[in-house]
Amino acid sequence: MVLAGLVALVLLAFFAAPPDDEQGDAVRLIFIHVPSAILTYVAFFTTAAGSAMWLWKRSSWWDITAHAAAEIGVMFCALTLFTGSIWGRPTWNTYWDWGDVRLVTTLILFLLMVGYLVVRSSGGDDPAVSTRAAIVGLLAAINIPIVNRSVEWWFDRTLHQKASLTDGKLEDLTLFTLVFGLVVGLLFFVWAMIHRFRVGWLEHQARAEDLDEALEARRSEAAAAGSSASGGEA
Amino acid sequence: MLADIAAVAGKDLRIEWRSRVTASQVIPFAALVLVLFGFALDANRPVLERATPGLFWMTVLFVTNLAVQRSTSIETSDGARRALLLAGIEPVAVFVGKALAVAVELLAVEIVLVGGVLVFYGAEIDDWGLLVLTCVVATMAVAAAGTLLGALVAGIRARETVLPILLLPVLAPVLISATRAFDDALGSVAVQGWAWLGLLAGFGVLNSGLGALAYGVLLEET
Numbered sequence: 001m002v003l004a005g006l007v008a009l010v011l012l013a014f015f016a017a018p019p020d021d022e023q024g025d026a027v028r029l030i031f032i033h034v035p036s037a038i039l040t041y042v043a044f045f046t047t048a049a050g051s052a053m054w055l056w057k058r059s060s061w062w063d064i065t066a067h068a069a070a071e072i073g074v075m076f077c078a079l080t081l082f083t084g085s086i087w088g089r090p091t092w093n094t095y096w097d098w099g100d101v102r103l104v105t106t107l108i109l110f111l112l113m114v115g116y117l118v119v120r121s122s123g124g125d126d127p128a129v130s131t132r133a134a135i136v137g138l139l140a141a142i143n144i145p146i147v148n149r150s151v152e153w154w155f156d157r158t159l160h161q162k163a164s165l166t167d168g169k170l171e172d173l174t175l176f177t178l179v180f181g182l183v184v185g186l187l188f189f190v191w192a193m194i195h196r197f198r199v200g201w202l203e204h205q206a207r208a209e210d211l212d213e214a215l216e217a218r219r220s221e222a223a224a225a226g227s228s229a230s231g232g233e234a
Numbered sequence: 235m236l237a238d239i240a241a242v243a244g245k246d247l248r249i250e251w252r253s254r255v256t257a258s259q260v261i262p263f264a265a266l267v268l269v270l271f272g273f274a275l276d277a278n279r280p281v282l283e284r285a286t287p288g289l290f291w292m293t294v295l296f297v298t299n300l301a302v303q304r305s306t307s308i309e310t311s312d313g314a315r316r317a318l319l320l321a322g323i324e325p326v327a328v329f330v331g332k333a334l335a336v337a338v339e340l341l342a343v344e345i346v347l348v349g350g351v352l353v354f355y356g357a358e359i360d361d362w363g364l365l366v367l368t369c370v371v372a373t374m375a376v377a378a379a380g381t382l383l384g385a386l387v388a389g390i391r392a393r394e395t396v397l398p399i400l401l402l403p404v405l406a407p408v409l410i411s412a413t414r415a416f417d418d419a420l421g422s423v424a425v426q427g428w429a430w431l432g433l434l435a436g437f438g439v440l441n442s443g444l445g446a447l448a449y450g451v452l453l454e455e456t
Contacts, residue, residue, distance in 0.1 A: 055451065104410070111403035118399050122390045128456040132386050135448045139382075139404060146440060147407045150433060 029087040031177055035185035036080040040106075042189065043073025044113065048141030051134035060204060063130045066137060068196035070116050072189060077110045105148040112140040126207060238323045242331025247338060249308055256339050260300055264343050267293045268350045282355045287416030290351055291372070291409050294344060298380050298405070299398050301339050305332055306384035306393070315388065315453060325450030329381060333445065337377035344369050360421035368419060368431055372412040375438035379404050382445035382452075389456045408437050 050066025053059055084103070085095045097103055116136045120129065250256050271289045275281050282289075309315045318328055348365070351357045359365055383400045387393040411434040418427025 104406075108403050108406045111406075112400075115396075115400040115403060118396055119386075119390070122392060122396060128389055131451060131455045132389075135382075135386055135452065136400060138448075139444060142444060143404065143407070143440070147437075150436060151407075 029083050031181045033080060033083040033087060034178060035182045036076045036083060037106075038182060039185050039189050040073055040076040040080050040109075042186075043069045043076060044109065044141060044144075046193075047073060047113070047116070047137045051137035051141070054130055054134045055138075058127070063134070064197055064200035064204060065193075066134065067120055068193055068200055070113055070120070070133075070137065071196060072192050074110065074113050074117060076189075077106065077113065081106060081110060101148060101151045105144055105151075108147070109140060109144045112136070112144070116140065126204075235324060235327055238327035239331040239334065242318075242323065242328050243334040243338075244331075246305060246308065246332055246335030250304075250335070250339060255304060256301075256342060260297055260339070261343055261346050263300065264293055264297050264347055265350055267296055268347065268354060272354055279356060283357065283420075284422055286351050286355045286357050286420060286422070287413040289355075290347055290416065291412050293347060294340065294372075294376065295402065295405060295409060297343050298336075298340060298376050299401060301336050301343075302380040302384040302401070303394060303397060305336050305381065306388050306397075310388050319453060325453045326446045328453065329385075329445055329449035332384075333374075333377045333381040333442070336380055337373050340373045340377060341369065344373065357420050359419060361419045361427065364415060364427050364431065365419040368412055368415040368427075368434065371431060371434045371438055372408055372415075375408045375434060375441050376405055378438065378441040378445045379408070382441070382448060385449055385452045386456070388452075404441075408434065408441075411437065 046069035047066045050062040050069060053062035054066065081103075088097070089095050116133055119133045119136050122129065122132075268289065271285075271293075272282060275285065309318065319325075348369075352359075380401060383397060383404065387397045387400065390396055411430045414425050415427045415430040415434065417423040418425050418430070
């Protein structure tokens with residue numbers, strides 16, 4: 001179903017929707033860029049929620065969800081930055097604008113979540129890794145909105161156009177394609193989450209089994225040593 | 235609580251004083267980075283003057299990495315982290331004490347760096363008040379974030395490489411704000427330096443708050 005939706009999206013986006021007056025065909029990138037951006041926030045919000053739940057309840061389910069959402073979020077964030085950059089070249093005449101708050105804070109968010117994944121892969125004791133990653137996740141979740149909002153309040157520094165969905169200037173098919181793209185993206189996100197979660201859960205089980213096996217081996221060694229010692233004494 | 239903070243900060247600073255690492259290694263490193271930037275920009279005076287705030291704060295961030303690594307390694311050797319917990323000191327006091335010690339070291343380095351940019355980059359300081367306050371506030375924000383992340387990576391084996399990956403994005407907003415405030419203080423760009431300083435103070439409070447909340451969890455569990 002997701003595949004069918006993706007194919008339909010591509011067809012609609014590239015062939016059916018009309019080109020914009022000013023931007024020509026470049027505006028078609030909006031159909032990937034905007035859903036990617038929204039899904040980035042959805043994913044990182046999930047990571048933040050999972051991190052908070054891990055710290056509060058020590059629930060493995062939430063911990064694995066946070067990890068899965070972070071990986072998928074990093075992917076969407078990269079896609080957002082990449083498509084935005086390509087879109088910027090014909091429209092703003094630059095791949096990147098250092099003065100734009102939204103661009104810079106999204107890049108910082110991307111780097112922070114890459115840091116999250118680095119901490120996750122740093123190995124070692126499981127609950128400790130989860131706790132460390134949870135702190136990084138919450139650090140990102142709290143820092144980024146505040147940085148973004150505060151610089152926008154303090155200084156009006158952005159080239160970014162205002163939200164397209166709410167200002168009602170979009171034509172019918174464009175609007176439909178955009179919303180359709182968002183729906184397809186969400187479906188993809190859920191599908192990816194389910195599978196990544198499953199992998200994470202299996203990894204978690206495997207490590208627990210390794211630990212159980214190791215404990216069993218140590219116990220039988222200790223039992224053998226105990227019986228041989230008492231046999232020796234007797 | 236205050237006595238604990240003073241004890242922890244005093245301990246860290248005394249270790250620094252006795253080992254002279256800051257004076258003999260960190261400050262020369264900072265000066266070296268400043269000089270290398272000069273080489274890299276081909277001693278191009280106008281470019282150096284324009285770039286002074288950015289180069290100054292980049293150097294501070296590199297030094298922070300060193301200072302935090304050092305601050306963390308004091309605790310991880312000989313199981314000192316457990317000892318701190320067992321001593322019954324509140325984790326918040328440990329956090330504030332260690333952050334204060336790192337901040338003092340960073341301020342010492344910044345004093346040298348200000349001298350360095352005056353000499354090497356020909357900087358002229360328009361607003362000393364803004365400059366000094368920016369240094370103080372930014373240093374507090376940097377030290378708080380650094381101390382928190384130092385504790386976070388303390389249990390990781392590859393911590394020397396993981397710390398910069400975490401530290402630099404977290405400190406990016408501080409870098410941006412401090413650089414803009416310096417632009418105004420050095421009179422090179424017409425920006426609202428005091429507004430950026432206010433924003434810096436906000437980041438300082440945010441990082442300190444997050445650090446104080448999270449430090450206890452990290453100390454006890456990782």
